[in-house]
Amino acid sequence: MYWADLHNHNExxxxxxxxxxxxxxxxxxxxxxxxxxxxxxxDPPSGDPELVRAHAExxxxxxxxxxxxxxxxxxxxxxxxxxxxxxxxxxxxxWGDYVVLFQGAEADLHRAGDLEDLKDFARRRGALLIPHHxxxxxxxxxxxxxxxxxELSPLVEVFNEHGNSLxxxxxxxxxxxxxxxxxxxxxxxxxxxxxxxxxxTAGTDNHYGYPASYGEGITGIVSDELTREAIFDALRARHxxxxxxxxxxxxxxSGEALMGDVRPAGAAREFxxxxxxxxxxxxxxxxxxxxxxxxxxxxxxxxxxxxxxYLVRLHWGWGRMGQAESTDWDIAxxxxxxxxxxxxxxxxxxxATERASRIHAASATGLRIKSFxxxxxxxxxxxxxxxxxxxxxxxxxxxxxxxxxxxxxGCEVRASLDELLCDDAWGMPLERFSSPRLxxxxxxxxxxxxxxxxxxxxxxxxRDLYMVKAQQHNGQIVWSSPILFANDLxxxx
Numbered sequence: 001m002y003w004a005d006l007h008n009h010n011e012x013x014x015x016x017x018x019x020x021x022x023x024x025x026x027x028x029x030x031x032x033x034x035x036x037x038x039x040x041x042x043d044p045p046s047g048d049p050e051l052v053r054a055h056a057e058x059x060x061x062x063x064x065x066x067x068x069x070x071x072x073x074x075x076x077x078x079x080x081x082x083x084x085x086x087x088x089x090x091x092x093x094x095w096g097d098y099v100v101l102f103q104g105a106e107a108d109l110h111r112a113g114d115l116e117d118l119k120d121f122a123r124r125r126g127a128l129l130i131p132h133h134x135x136x137x138x139x140x141x142x143x144x145x146x147x148x149x150x151e152l153s154p155l156v157e158v159f160n161e162h163g164n165s166l167x168x169x170x171x172x173x174x175x176x177x178x179x180x181x182x183x184x185x186x187x188x189x190x191x192x193x194x195x196x197x198x199x200x201t202a203g204t205d206n207h208y209g210y211p212a213s214y215g216e217g218i219t220g221i222v223s224d225e226l227t228r229e230a231i232f233d234a235l236r237a238r239h240x241x242x243x244x245x246x247x248x249x250x251x252x253x254s255g256e257a258l259m260g261d262v263r264p265a266g267a268a269r270e271f272x273x274x275x276x277x278x279x280x281x282x283x284x285x286x287x288x289x290x291x292x293x294x295x296x297x298x299x300x301x302x303x304x305x306x307x308x309x310y311l312v313r314l315h316w317g318w319g320r321m322g323q324a325e326s327t328d329w330d331i332a333x334x335x336x337x338x339x340x341x342x343x344x345x346x347x348x349x350x351x352a353t354e355r356a357s358r359i360h361a362a363s364a365t366g367l368r369i370k371s372f373x374x375x376x377x378x379x380x381x382x383x384x385x386x387x388x389x390x391x392x393x394x395x396x397x398x399x400x401x402x403x404x405x406x407x408x409x410g411c412e413v414r415a416s417l418d419e420l421l422c423d424d425a426w427g428m429p430l431e432r433f434s435s436p437r438l439x440x441x442x443x444x445x446x447x448x449x450x451x452x453x454x455x456x457x458x459x460x461x462x463r464d465l466y467m468v469k470a471q472q473h474n475g476q477i478v479w480s481s482p483i484l485f486a487n488d489l490x491x492x493x
Contacts, residue, residue: 002226003212003247004032004219006087006201007099007132007157010209012065013038014058017209017353019069023076023084026211028358029345032221032231033076033211034087036099037062037069040111041091055091059111062088066109074105079227090118096143099130099157099203103232115147122152128235130201132157135165135174135182142179142186145196154238154260156198158188158479160205161216161378164244171475172244192482193290195463199238199260199481206378210349215245215379220478222251222258237261238481246385246476247344249276252468252483259468260481267485269457271466278311278344278385279472280449287467287482294455298473305445307391309341310417313441316400317373317381320434326352326374327404327436334366334397338390338417343367345384350377357382373436387446392418400438402429409435417443460485 009015010022026033044052073084086107090098095115103126112118122129129152136142158166163174167189168182202217220241223234238260241250251274252259281298347357357371371382394417401410411427420443427438465482
């Protein structure tokens with residue numbers, strides 16, 4: 001599974017942050033990236049002339065810069081290491097918003113006057129059209145589901161910084177923008193109840209050039225290769241899952257079918273589900289036609305964990321409330337009596353537009369992190385999940401040096417996995433009550449919190465969709481693209 005952000009904005013348009021920093025962040029924390037400048041809005045609200053003017057000026061800037069956008073995507077493409085796609089976003093009050101994702105090196109900005117014009121362009125160029133924030137009310141830039149073309153739009157973005165478009169009444173409500181919240185009939189789950197088949201993605205959609213900003217959405221893509229051709233084929237085949245923030249590895253199979261595939265109605269309905277979370281699981285469920293068909297609780301932790309693969313989450317940030325100040329962090333991590341296998345970023349971006357959080361100098365014995373945190377960010381903390389090989393006697397040594405405006409400070413935290421299996425370990429770099437803080441979180445044996453199960457549908461129908469939703473105790477969620485069982489593949493449902 002490769003991790004992607006296919007929807008992100010910066011100063012090319014009406015956001016913030018440079019294109020150079022956007023790519024630097026993406027290369028440090030993702031395998032797949034598409035920068036998506038705002039391209040056109042053919043039907044803006046006539047009653048808001050200031051909004052219309054500001055967007056028109058931004059679209060003109062994007063038009064001038066689009067050759068640079070395409071050139072940057074092509075220059076950064078590294079087969080086997082980092083896949084990039086040229087792309088842009090098309091708004092519509094009536095039909096909803098789409099990301100236009102090009103499959104290769106050539107791309108051009110087409111200012112379509114309506115959705116049919118956009119579809120014709122996408123067909124000619126072999127592009128995908130991926131709608132997003134679909135659960136807004138129709139006419140308020142929510143998706144016109146009846147106009148969706150499943151060939152051009154095999155995927156629907158169901159989570160981003162707007163919130164949750166898959167389920168109306170759930171965590172991660174759509175609260176941060178001005179178009180209202182989710183409406184039930186527009187939600188992706190309501191469309192699944194109508195047995196409409198589409199794959200799922202999630203992308204940040206933030207406007208400060210911070211791809212993969214934690215908690216704003218990320219897409220998992222199942223592909224044999226990390227190339228443009230293979231990744232684009234996987235997207236077209238709906239071999240994807242949508243996650244809110246934590247990179248929860250999810251596998252759903254039914255025979256030879258992967259998530260997103262289509263099987264004949266008479267095929268066996270036995271499913272193999274495997275989840276490798278980054279924190280203990282609360283529930284894993286199979287959702288059939290938009291309704292829970294099977295529910296499992298997460299596994300229990302062992303009382304005496306043996307040697308194996310461990311997960312430890314580091315968090316840093318907090319600091320003074322109500323302040324615009326930001327904290328610069330230089331964090332060093334050392335592992336003794338074990339080894340470091342990897343570090344999964346959970347970095348949160350924000351308005352400090354040219355700052356970045358990045359992992360440096362990772363090895364089997366440790367790593368270094370340069371980061372920033374701010375109360376102005378979406379979250380006042382950032383973090384990483386350490387993947388370690390060890391046993392309860394393995395020890396972590398974490399040191400942090402910080403700077404907050406003119407103040408400097410530091411702290412050291414030392415803890416064994418045995419201690420971290422029971423509690424957190426903390427450091428406070430400054431001698432004041434509102435000091436930024438560093439937390440070395442509880443350790444979890446990865447094998448013990450992983451989940452595997454099989455399930456057979458006792459009452460299959462003639463057209464059924466099966467999606468898996470896995471939710472951790474910390475609220476982070478992953479949804480698989482549904483597998484469809486049907487003989488009639490007509491999109492009319």
